[in-house]
Amino acid sequence: MNRRQLIPLAVAAPLAVLPLFLNAYWIDVLNSIGIYAMLGLSLNLIVGHAGLFNLGHAAFYAVGAYTAAIVNTTFGIPVLLLLPVCGLAAGLFALAVARPIIHLRGDYLCIVTIGVGEIVRIALVNNLFGITGGSNGIFGIARPSIFDLTLRTPLHFYYLIWIFVALTVFVFHLLEYSRFGRALNYLREDDVAAEGSGVNTAHYKLMAFVVGAGWAGMVGNIYAAKMTIISPESFTFWESVLMFAIVILGGSGSMPGVLLGAFLIVGLPELFREFANARMLVFGAAMIAMMVFRTQGLIPSRPRIYRIPAVEKGEGRA
Amino acid sequence: MEQFFQQLTNGLAVGSIYALIALGYTMVYGVLKLINFAHSDMFTLGAYLGLTLLTSLALTDHIGPLWGTVVLALMVMGLVAMVGALLDRVAYRPLRESPRLSAVVSALGASIFLQNTVMLIYGARYRVYPHDILPRVALDVFGLQIPLVRILILCASLTMMAMLYIFIQRTRIGTAIRAAAIDQGAARLMGIDVNRVILMVFLVGPALGGAAGLMVGLYYGQINFTMGWGYGLKAFTAAILGGIGNIPGAMLGGVLLGVVESLGAAYLSFAWKDAIAFCVLILILIVRPTGLLGERVAEKV
Numbered sequence A: 001m002n003r004r005q006l007i008p009l010a011v012a013a014p015l016a017v018l019p020l021f022l023n024a025y026w027i028d029v030l031n032s033i034g035i036y037a038m039l040g041l042s043l044n045l046i047v048g049h050a051g052l053f054n055l056g057h058a059a060f061y062a063v064g065a066y067t068a069a070i071v072n073t074t075f076g077i078p079v080l081l082l083l084p085v086c087g088l089a090a091g092l093f094a095l096a097v098a099r100p101i102i103h104l105r106g107d108y109l110c111i112v113t114i115g116v117g118e119i120v121r122i123a124l125v126n127n128l129f130g131i132t133g134g135s136n137g138i139f140g141i142a143r144p145s146i147f148d149l150t151l152r153t154p155l156h157f158y159y160l161i162w163i164f165v166a167l168t169v170f171v172f173h174l175l176e177y178s179r180f181g182r183a184l185n186y187l188r189e190d191d192v193a194a195e196g197s198g199v200n201t202a203h204y205k206l207m208a209f210v211v212g213a214g215w216a217g218m219v220g221n222i223y224a225a226k227m228t229i230i231s232p233e234s235f236t237f238w239e240s241v242l243m244f245a246i247v248i249l250g251g252s253g254s255m256p257g258v259l260l261g262a263f264l265i266v267g268l269p270e271l272f273r274e275f276a277n278a279r280m281l282v283f284g285a286a287m288i289a290m291m292v293f294r295t296q297g298l299i300p301s302r303p304r305i306y307r308i309p310a311v312e313k314g315e316g317r318a
Numbered sequence B: 001m002e003q004f005f006q007q008l009t010n011g012l013a014v015g016s017i018y019a020l021i022a023l024g025y026t027m028v029y030g031v032l033k034l035i036n037f038a039h040s041d042m043f044t045l046g047a048y049l050g051l052t053l054l055t056s057l058a059l060t061d062h063i064g065p066l067w068g069t070v071v072l073a074l075m076v077m078g079l080v081a082m083v084g085a086l087l088d089r090v091a092y093r094p095l096r097e098s099p100r101l102s103a104v105v106s107a108l109g110a111s112i113f114l115q116n117t118v119m120l121i122y123g124a125r126y127r128v129y130p131h132d133i134l135p136r137v138a139l140d141v142f143g144l145q146i147p148l149v150r151i152l153i154l155c156a157s158l159t160m161m162a163m164l165y166i167f168i169q170r171t172r173i174g175t176a177i178r179a180a181a182i183d184q185g186a187a188r189l190m191g192i193d194v195n196r197v198i199l200m201v202f203l204v205g206p207a208l209g210g211a212a213g214l215m216v217g218l219y220y221g222q223i224n225f226t227m228g229w230g231y232g233l234k235a236f237t238a239a240i241l242g243g244i245g246n247i248p249g250a251m252l253g254g255v256l257l258g259v260v261e262s263l264g265a266a267y268l269s270f271a272w273k274d275a276i277a278f279c280v281l282i283l284i285l286i287v288r289p290t291g292l293l294g295e296r297v298a299e300k301v
Helices: A003-021 A024-049 A057-075 A079-098 A106-125 A154-176 A179-189 A191-196 A201-227 A237-250 A255-293 B002-032 B039-057 B059-063 B065-095 B100-122 B148-170 B172-182 B184-189 B194-220 B227-242 B247-267 B273-287
Strands: B138-141 B144-147
Touching (some): A003 A024, A024 A057, A024 A154, A024 A201, A024 A237, A057 A079, A057 A201, A106 B227, A154 A179, A154 A201, A179 A191, A191 A201, A255 B100, B002 B144, B002 B148, B002 B247, B039 B059, B039 B227, B065 B100, B138 B148, B172 B184, B194 B227, B227 B273, B247 B273
16 A cells, blocks of 8 residues: 555544544534535536536435435335435436536536526425425425434434545545546547547536436435435525535545535634624635635646556666 | 516516626626626625715715716716726736636635625615605606606616627727637737736626616615625526627627516516526527527637
8 A cells, every 4th residue: 555545544534533522513514514525526527527517516416305305204215215216316307407408618508507506496495396395395304214223413424424425435536537537537628539539528428417416416315314304595506606616626626625625615614603794704705815826726636647567667767 | 468568668677787787797708708706796786885875975965866876876886896806806817827617716705705795894684775866756658657767777778788889899998808808819919908908897897787786776775785696697697698708699688588587477477587587598508509699619629
């Protein structure tokens, strides 16, 4: 094991014992950070890797959360068992929405995703099909349980969420280094060249959207399980902005960057609590300052490195 | 029929307000290829500065309602333009050479900052404009009773748009703005001071946005520090609808959006009012991916 491979361990170990020293309030802050970290990582596939401008990610998160809430409250199926269902629902929704618009160029795609996010929110407020509960939302989602343990305290959810974060990091790491991830990076840099080299760009763009959205749907499920009450307020344009800021501020396309971004974007407003009303003012100023001083993001993504075995052995070196 | 024409004229008035805001988005986008999310707060700022100047100076009592409002509008536009230029200097200028999305996040940060500044100064509650600024009368137009405010807003915004159009098409600096929008590098080689062009854009755009804020205050009578998001988003939608970067496109998109929204709210569903604009946008972009008047950009190979 080289030094870089030790970094995830060095991060994971303190996180595993940290909640034992914190009170319920700060554990809950860490839970929020974990949820946004997962949302950021899923959005990172779309924005960071595929270079698609998505400012409506909250819509897919909402579809997942509402799927969990509706199925759980009507059919009584345990909420965590619905994880794949929520992922599938959000993924299919993304497929239906993105299919006709995926060819739009950068900023046109941006406003359409904002529009989709707003349409979803308005549909939820207007009690679509009479099943979303209007602006009050849905309450009474059954607490999730794993074997005999019913999850109810922040500490329980802390471990559920952060184990899922670890899983997210693992899955998206595999995706990043797969043929799929390389294709996305290629079409992000130059989609005409990618198309010319036989990469089906429309297909890959669509798949990036579907996978990212599907994952956000599963995060929505966890959110619904944690809150037991969900309402349209939790899925506003503002949420999409936060997720977007996490990706860009942390470092577009860089997983450590996105994780750090989640800590800062969700954690900083908590630290600024002493500023009381001026908290968000300071937060906005901090966002500008961070972009001005680190334009590439806090931890920029590194170019892919492929070692040539012969060179490593010391042969053929000039 | 009565209701139809009332909604139509209301839509035209609201649409022309959207168009004024949309012009700010589209001009900045044309030159910098940046979505200036903080533009919506220029609009809010205009509404609040208008309220302050209105109540503190009482201009309308001294020089009559019409001239009072005109002078007030000019003052608001001047102040908001200065904030716009400052915004560019602080939040965007350091990011000229960096990835485009970084500037977008900076814009979002600036928007949060400005919105909260307004909240801290004026408070979070709704503020009410004085009722007696403009006479609350309705004019008889072809048998229709149309509020005077509505007609004045329509006239004022059309005048401003016409002036902007002349400014862009006929003056030296307007030509420079168009040149910089087409190709910044080439414009620089032709001896155009691109930084001055950008400064100009950040003076004119926010000035129009601020005027739009004042109009909303006068039209609806109440303002809130979060109202910028909604109007900004609609105006940005209008700019995209017309083809972003295209000035007549923003005007057309704004007016069209206002009318469609107003009629949709009246005849389809009021609860879905805000969703109608986005549905129209998506439908139009599926057919014309670069908006109504946007140029079809050939793919470079």
